[in-house]
Amino acid sequence: MSGIEGRTAIVTGAGAGIGREIALRLAGAGAKVAACDVVEEGAQECAAAITAAGGEARAYANDVSDAAAVAELCARAAGELGGIHILINNAGITRDALLLRMSEQDWDAVLAVNLKGAFNFVKACARPMMKERWGRVVNIASVVGQMGNAGQANYAAAKAGMIGLTKSAARELAPRGITVNAVAPGFIETAMTRKLDEQARSAYARAIPLGRFGTPGDVADACLFLCSAAAAYITGQVIRVDGGMLM
Ligand code: NAP
Secondary structure, three states: OOOOOOOEEEEEOOOOHHHHHHHHHHHHOOOEEEEEEOOHHHHHHHHHHHHHOOOEEEEEEOOOOOHHHHHHHHHHHHHHHOOOOEEEEOOOOOOOOOHHHOOHHHHHHHHHHHHHHHHHHHHHHHHHHHHHOOEEEEEEOOOHHHHOOOOOHHHHHHHHHHHHHHHHHHHHHHHHOEEEEEEEEOOEOOHHHHOOOHHHHHHHHHOOOOOOOEOHHHHHHHHHHHHOHHHOOOOOOEEEEOOOOOO
């Protein structure tokens, strides 16, 4: 896809699921990929898969909620891969519980990874992107951030926060040629949704007009478009990839 070749892309949570697929596809489009994950083996496996397919990648282990570690990682990746042009804020966790049973720890953990993690990376990548006067940031939010979900007050709040972060960063960074958008997936087949029992899965599938859960590839396609030259005039938007679940 044009506009991606030769760029350096940071993908968080690249060790599994949606992030791994985005990393592989960005590399397939010619980007040099910094595959980041809290689990070192996951990051390494992703980078190895990219290299085996003829692409260029390096693995970085880090926790997105640790601001100092994120700043250090971004400086290292920029030095080793040649600047930073694309950032995919994908790392995310769930700690589901009904409000009355939700612990303070579960609230804090979900906000720290999903929301603060995205802030940490946008902050650390903004300067190198501003220097290039070109950048693409894609934050992986969720339809739940727009519609809410019983049992996910922490996750929905974090994803809604990501959408606010996306729009504010889009306004601040637009004068420097940097676009910032969010992709909001619905239900996607990954480890995160494999936790659902069969009854919940079929109830959710019935609420999806296209009649199925999405694949990581469905989400990666939207991300690649937003990083490409074809999306140069799109910023501050939320693109839902949810089979029509929320209209
Ligand atoms: P996943 O399969 O669980 O992958 C998430 C990756 O992020 C894992 O490799 C995970 O490592 C890593 N990660 C977790 N905490 C981290 C941290 N503190 N620092 C760095 N990396 C960390 O999840 P997924 O389904 O691909 O989800 C990817 C993104 O899409 C998330 O932001 C999620 O909220 C969003 N999303 C998913 C769905 C869906 O239906 N799957 C729907 C809407 C939005 P560990 O596995 O070791 O924790």
